[in-house]
Amino acid sequence: MNDLYLRAARREPVERSPIWIMRQAGRYLPEYRAVRQEVDFLTLCRTPELAAKVTLQPIERFGFDAAILFSDILVIAEPLGIDVAFSPGPVIERPLRTAADIERLRHDDPRESLAYVMEAIRILRGELKVPLIGFAGAPFTLAAYMVEGKGSKNFATLRSLMIADSPLAHRLLERITETLEVYLLAQVDAGAQAIQLFDTWAGLLAPGEFGEFCIPYVKRLIEKVRERGVPVTYFAMDGCHLLERLPEVGADVLGIDWRTPLSMASTRVGRRHALQGNLDPTALFAPPAAVRERTTAVLEEARDLPGHIFNLGHGILPDTPIESVEAVVETVRATAERS
Amino acid sequence: MNDLYLRAARREPVERSPIWIMRQAGRYLPEYRAVRQEVDFLTLCRTPELAAKVTLQPIERFGFDAAILFSDILVIAEPLGIDVAFSPGPVIERPLRTAADIERLRHDDPRESLAYVMEAIRILRGELKVPLIGFAGAPFTLAAYMVEGKGSKNFATLRSLMIADSPLAHRLLERITETLEVYLLAQVDAGAQAIQLFDTWAGLLAPGEFGEFCIPYVKRLIEKVRERGVPVTYFAMDGCHLLERLPEVGADVLGIDWRTPLSMASTRVGRRHALQGNLDPTALFAPPAAVRERTTAVLEEARDLPGHIFNLGHGILPDTPIESVEAVVETVRATAERS
Numbered sequence: 001m002n003d004l005y006l007r008a009a010r011r012e013p014v015e016r017s018p019i020w021i022m023r024q025a026g027r028y029l030p031e032y033r034a035v036r037q038e039v040d041f042l043t044l045c046r047t048p049e050l051a052a053k054v055t056l057q058p059i060e061r062f063g064f065d066a067a068i069l070f071s072d073i074l075v076i077a078e079p080l081g082i083d084v085a086f087s088p089g090p091v092i093e094r095p096l097r098t099a100a101d102i103e104r105l106r107h108d109d110p111r112e113s114l115a116y117v118m119e120a121i122r123i124l125r126g127e128l129k130v131p132l133i134g135f136a137g138a139p140f141t142l143a144a145y146m147v148e149g150k151g152s153k154n155f156a157t158l159r160s161l162m163i164a165d166s167p168l169a170h171r172l173l174e175r176i177t178e179t180l181e182v183y184l185l186a187q188v189d190a191g192a193q194a195i196q197l198f199d200t201w202a203g204l205l206a207p208g209e210f211g212e213f214c215i216p217y218v219k220r221l222i223e224k225v226r227e228r229g230v231p232v233t234y235f236a237m238d239g240c241h242l243l244e245r246l247p248e249v250g251a252d253v254l255g256i257d258w259r260t261p262l263s264m265a266s267t268r269v270g271r272r273h274a275l276q277g278n279l280d281p282t283a284l285f286a287p288p289a290a291v292r293e294r295t296t297a298v299l300e301e302a303r304d305l306p307g308h309i310f311n312l313g314h315g316i317l318p319d320t321p322i323e324s325v326e327a328v329v330e331t332v333r334a335t336a337e338r339s
Numbered sequence: 340m341n342d343l344y345l346r347a348a349r350r351e352p353v354e355r356s357p358i359w360i361m362r363q364a365g366r367y368l369p370e371y372r373a374v375r376q377e378v379d380f381l382t383l384c385r386t387p388e389l390a391a392k393v394t395l396q397p398i399e400r401f402g403f404d405a406a407i408l409f410s411d412i413l414v415i416a417e418p419l420g421i422d423v424a425f426s427p428g429p430v431i432e433r434p435l436r437t438a439a440d441i442e443r444l445r446h447d448d449p450r451e452s453l454a455y456v457m458e459a460i461r462i463l464r465g466e467l468k469v470p471l472i473g474f475a476g477a478p479f480t481l482a483a484y485m486v487e488g489k490g491s492k493n494f495a496t497l498r499s500l501m502i503a504d505s506p507l508a509h510r511l512l513e514r515i516t517e518t519l520e521v522y523l524l525a526q527v528d529a530g531a532q533a534i535q536l537f538d539t540w541a542g543l544l545a546p547g548e549f550g551e552f553c554i555p556y557v558k559r560l561i562e563k564v565r566e567r568g569v570p571v572t573y574f575a576m577d578g579c580h581l582l583e584r585l586p587e588v589g590a591d592v593l594g595i596d597w598r599t600p601l602s603m604a605s606t607r608v609g610r611r612h613a614l615q616g617n618l619d620p621t622a623l624f625a626p627p628a629a630v631r632e633r634t635t636a637v638l639e640e641a642r643d644l645p646g647h648i649f650n651l652g653h654g655i656l657p658d659t660p661i662e663s664v665e666a667v668v669e670t671v672r673a674t675a676e677r678s
Contacts, residue, residue, distance in 0.1 A: 153490070153492070154653070156621050160656075163619075163624055203577075204598070206597055206599070206600065238577065240579040240580035241603070259580045260580045280502075281495070282499045285499035287503070
């Protein structure tokens with residue numbers, strides 16, 4: 001069992017930074033595209049054997065130090081009674097706009113409606129020799145999609161609602177958080193050894209709004225998962241202006257996107273956290289020598305952190321050359337041999 | 340002549356913060372929508388009398404302290420020989436992807452192909468009792484559109500090109516900068532009393548890339564404009580992680596988006612600049628009392644700045660209620676009476 005990822009997440013001594021890559025099971029892999037020729041995205045998420053199969057693909061090919069369950073943050077819409085399509089981004093035909101829309105949300109048990117996720121986790125734990133990361137979207141990010149109905153540059157609909165009727169926004173966040181809590185603990189019970197919360201749109205908020213609409217919900221979820229002894233990573237994308245407040249969520253690991261150098265992030269969040277990141281995904285379009293150089297630069301930035309998990313600063317891009325991923329992995333591994 | 344804006348931009352004493360609003364001539368105004376029912380967006384940009392007319396609308400309605408020319412950052416594509424459509428965002432059917440595409444760019448004189456802009460400026464200077472701001476997109480942001488072909492969350496195409504073939508990316512930025520220089524000086528010659536450079540996508544870059552691909556070009560443009568005695572505002576959207584480097588561009592005023600409190604921005608950029616901003620545009624969906632409160636909070640944040648120009652932290656949203664804008668303007672004006 002390779003437990004490098006778990007030790008780094010807990011700020012225990014490690015030989016080198018563990019590495020995994022956001023969206024590591026995805027379109028840049030020919031073996032993933034082969035599966036997707038047979039089934040659509042939602043069917044893939046909902047078929048435990050197939051979800052497990054694509055989760056394993058990048059582990060088998062690159063030997064990453066952690067696997068992340070193949071799924072989508074918006075599967076949680078199902079127990080809430082919201083229909084989501086993917087074309088390819090999420091589209092919600094009837095977005096939540098009124099108090100009645102929010103009162104009407106269902107309270108299905110995600111252990112039942114999302115049983116396929118837990119089944120995929122159980123299959124994977126039988127196969128994997130590296131830790132398995134479960135995940136969910138953070139409440140604000142999920143609410144942003146559910147209120148807007150689709151991806152957006154600004155998610156102004158939810159942000160306007162937060163200002164025009166903040167109690168209603170809080171009711172929605174509360175409802176999402178309740179269902180997420182059951183869902184995340186079910187993932188842990190099924191065998192997820194770590195959890196990552198993706199707060200992809202948190203960076204749209206100023207620190208005050210972040211404090212009001214993100215921190216309390218995220219904190220509660222993280223507490224519940226950590227009570228089970230499972231480490232949690234919180235990734236607030238584009239969150240440079242939030243760095244001073246990130247420690248309040250109580251995560252073990254903070255994800256940092258490619259924009260903020262790890263040394264700057266570390267100075268501003270303090271030294272009680274492991275950091276995860278943050279090679280620019282577009283750097284993987286450079287020739288291999290340059291990829292190695294940029295990877296080394298990230299490792300240098302991370303040298304004095306209390307814990308570091310190597311990752312990209314955002315999901316890997318669909319056209320990324322396989323050789324670049326190989327160059328990254330080799331470079332991260334080589335640090336162990338050097339030290 | 341109300342020169343509050345120009346004095347604040349130059350960090351001279353002012354009775355209160357001047358106010359204008361990004362996209363103040365736009366869809367939230369019924370009188371603007373009435374004009375747009377008659378003509379499409381590009382025709383409006385290209386007809387000096389109409390461009391001048393809509394530029395004046397928000398000045399007449401709200402008495403803002405500065406007017407900004409109604410135009411679009413992508414009109415500069417015309418002298419470069421690139422076709423742009425608006426539907427409603429910019430769409431470039433044949434985006435620049437190869438060295439040949441970039442070599443093929445035209446060197447038309449923007450004083451001729453964009454003569455309609457300079458004509459609109461001349462008309463406006465005959466009408467206005469407040470300063471007129473001319474503007475352009477910054478080279479990186481324009482290149483991002485020209486290479487991607489449309490709006491994008493990540494503008495990964497240009498960012499990948501910058502890494503895979505940085506000399507080619509620099510050739511493109513150089514070509515855009517050459518044409519922008521002529522264009523901006525022509526705006527000044529026609530009567531623009533201040534210039535704002537919009538670097539809407541600069542925030543996608545880490546500080547190192549910002550230093551390589553933005554700063555030199557922006558700095559050169561700002562120097563040229565400032566040699567004519569005209570103050571320049573540089574607005575790098577979502578640039579919290581770039582704050583320490585922003586002073587290098589040599590602007591008079593730095594625009595700050597809604598995410599970063601002005602006091603935090605001021606601490607990190609130092610005290611040699613006026614700051615512009617930064618009420619969250621979504622705050623204008625709150626009831627008037629809350630709008631006034633949020634406006635006051637921004638003014639409080641700005642109290643000790645060496646210079647402050649009140650603005651939103653991003654363009655005003657199309658559905659914004661007129662009463663909210665009135666509440667903002669009254670609140671900013673009231674500070675003069677109080678002090």
